[in-house]
Amino acid sequence: MSKLVCKKCILDSDIPGININTETELCHFCETYTPLSSQEKDEYLAKIKKLFEDYGGKGKYDVIYALSGGKDSSYTLYKLKQDYPFLKVLAVQFDNGFISEGAVKNARKICEITGSDYFMLTMEKKILYNTFRKAAESYDAFPKFAKYRASDICNICITIIKQKLIEQAIVQKAPFIVFAFTGGQSPNPIINLSRNFLLWSRNLFEKQLEKIGVDDKDELFLLKKEIIENKEDTALSILHPLCLWEYSEDKVLDTLLKVGWEQPGINDSNSTNCTLNAFACYNHLDKYGFHPYTFDIAGLVRSGEMSREEGLEKINQELSRPLIEEAAKKLELDIKIS
Numbered sequence: 001m002s003k004l005v006c007k008k009c010i011l012d013s014d015i016p017g018i019n020i021n022t023e024t025e026l027c028h029f030c031e032t033y034t035p036l037s038s039q040e041k042d043e044y045l046a047k048i049k050k051l052f053e054d055y056g057g058k059g060k061y062d063v064i065y066a067l068s069g070g071k072d073s074s075y076t077l078y079k080l081k082q083d084y085p086f087l088k089v090l091a092v093q094f095d096n097g098f099i100s101e102g103a104v105k106n107a108r109k110i111c112e113i114t115g116s117d118y119f120m121l122t123m124e125k126k127i128l129y130n131t132f133r134k135a136a137e138s139y140d141a142f143p144k145f146a147k148y149r150a151s152d153i154c155n156i157c158i159t160i161i162k163q164k165l166i167e168q169a170i171v172q173k174a175p176f177i178v179f180a181f182t183g184g185q186s187p188n189p190i191i192n193l194s195r196n197f198l199l200w201s202r203n204l205f206e207k208q209l210e211k212i213g214v215d216d217k218d219e220l221f222l223l224k225k226e227i228i229e230n231k232e233d234t235a236l237s238i239l240h241p242l243c244l245w246e247y248s249e250d251k252v253l254d255t256l257l258k259v260g261w262e263q264p265g266i267n268d269s270n271s272t273n274c275t276l277n278a279f280a281c282y283n284h285l286d287k288y289g290f291h292p293y294t295f296d297i298a299g300l301v302r303s304g305e306m307s308r309e310e311g312l313e314k315i316n317q318e319l320s321r322p323l324i325e326e327a328a329k330k331l332e333l334d335i336k337i338s
Contacts, residue, residue: 009030010312029298051237056086061172063090072180074106076242078114090117093121094157095122102264134212156208163222166193166198183247183305189240279328
């Protein structure tokens with residue numbers, strides 16, 4: 001049977017688990033998709049504003065912010081401080097060993113512009129490279145849904161960031177953690193973090209690390225159990241405001257370039273901060289046969305925040321061979337690019 005492509009988004013029948021209705025020519029996601037209405041988005045934004053007003057201003061920081069230095073995270077921090085100038089923000093940039101110089105420069109610049117404190121989270125490169133290599137060599141280490149949303153390497157990296165930002169929020173007694181996830185990446189704008197939820201997510205990540213052959217007994221990557229157990233019984237939430245704002249890549253870039261953010265020029269259509277991304281995409285395509293950004297981009301196309309043509313162009317754009325080879329060399333992996 002020849003490949004069928006959803007006529008609304010960019011998902012196709014060659015992706016495991018994706019069904020295209022031959023009558024409607026729609027994937028099952030598009031057939032059941034109900035976008036948040038303008039009213040629902042406004043209601044969520046009102047809830048977020050009330051959360052900031054009710055629980056902010058009680059400690060050194062209100063928000064622990066995940067700042068990659070890329071366009072979405074830089075824009076979200078800029079707009080967050082435009083809309084809520086009273087927030088005290090600690091922006092955390094994770095040096096995963098593949099962060100571009102431009103991303104560091106942009107992160108520091110956007111912190112200066114917004115009056116946010118900047119902190120670079122560092123770990124021993126040898127340990128990180130070993131972990132990313134094991135992720136690259138693994139197969140089906142993550143459940144299907146996680147595999148759809150990102151490459152195995154990115155799943156590891158993103159989860160490390162989440163675990164350590166939650167840890168930082170508990171230690172700093174900051175009630176909010178903010179990520180710059182689009183509507184295609186996270187449909188849930190507010191996630192409340194109970195102690196039980198934190199233990200569940202920590203244990204799940206520990207099992208995933210074990211599955212790729214990593215024993216994190218020193219809790220370098222994991223949210224420390226002691227910190228969860230000693231957590232005060234106070235409000236703690238992850239917020240995704242970007243999925244509630246009007247979004248377009250052109251608008252994001254236009255806003256940033258006007259305030260002094262600079263294009264990093266790393267020749268990657270899907271990342272403006274990480275030089276590992278091209279290899280992570282190559283590795284995912286090689287193992288599973290589809291681009292790891294397909295689901296996120298399909299979500300943006302489905303919601304009207306990106307054109308279908310632009311989405312198809314993004315997932316079919318040739319990956320940077322120099323970036324792939326450079327990352328493979330760092331990870332001590334032999335690859336053969338056709």
